[in-house]
Amino acid sequence: MAVFNTEQIYICNRDGYQLKPLTGREGLIYFYLAWAPDNHALAALACKEDEWNAREKEFKLPAGRPRLIYPDGKERLxxxxxxxxxPAWSPDSSKVxxxxxxxxxxxxxxxxxxxxxxxxxxxALITASHAYEQQLLAKMQKNENVNQRSGGAQQSTESLPDSFNPIVRLEWPTPEKLYIKTAYVRLLPHDTINNFQRWHLVLISPQAAILK
Structure with missing residues (x-):
């Protein structure tokens, strides 16, 4: 079996035998794998080793270029x-x-x-995040009023900063609904920071075709 210095993708049969490399591009690190629902291809990210190391030094999540990998080993960037x-597959495996x-x-x-x-x-994400923070603020103010009436301790609810962070995860459960998660994530040596997690719903409709 071929030996590589960087992480490749291997496949085997359902019993765990006949292990073989699916990719063989020395110098690339493959990660974040997702099979299509119909198993016709694999979506993955890949980056160069120096790109991986640079992000690791900045305590950031690994980042790579998205690609499709087919069972015969062919790739499409x-x-x-x-x-x-x-990457997230559509339910019918036609899109990523x-x-x-x-x-x-x-x-x-x-x-x-x-x-x-x-x-x-x-x-749209800024608007949605602001609306969500306002809902949280209203809820906190309501709880504060209840505490004041019951003689409980007061909490400051003057303002809440809007949280706005990049998209870190996607889920595509139905053709018209794509869920995206935003968060602030840092991978420290002895801890992982994963704050301000927000799920957003994106409604997708097919583009009308022009008939000729």
Whole structure:
């Protein structure tokens, strides 16, 4: 069996035998793997070893370029931009979604002439985060009023800062609903910081085709 100096993807049969490398690009580190629901391909991220080490020194999540890997070992690079978010498959295995900071990229995964689209969600995420923080503030103020009437200790609820962070996770459970998670994540040597976690729902509708 071939031996590599960087992490590759291996596959085996259901009993754990016949292990063989699916990828063989020395110098790339493959991680964050997700099989398509119909098993026709594998979505993964990959980066160079020096890119991995640079982010590790900054205590950041690993980031890689999204790609599709087929059972015969062929690869298709989806985007040259790096992402921290594990790609998510659509339920019918025809598309793959991933995130770049506050944008979501959606790629065709089942056609010979693939297309892609980008959803710019920065403003929408800021608005949603602000609305959520206001709901939390209203709830805290209500609890404070109850405590005051019951003689309990008072808590300051003057203001809450809006939390706004990049997309770190996606889930695509139904064709029209894509869930995205934003959070502040840092991987410290002896601890993991994972704060301000927020789930957002993005409603997707198919683009109308122009008939000729």
């Amino acid at each position: 989806l985007d040259d931009q790096m992402t921290e978010a594990l 979604a991933t995130a770049f900071d506050t944008d979501v990229g959606i790629y065709d995964a089942a056609t010979n002439t693939p297309t892609q689209g980008r959803l710019a969600l920065r403003d």
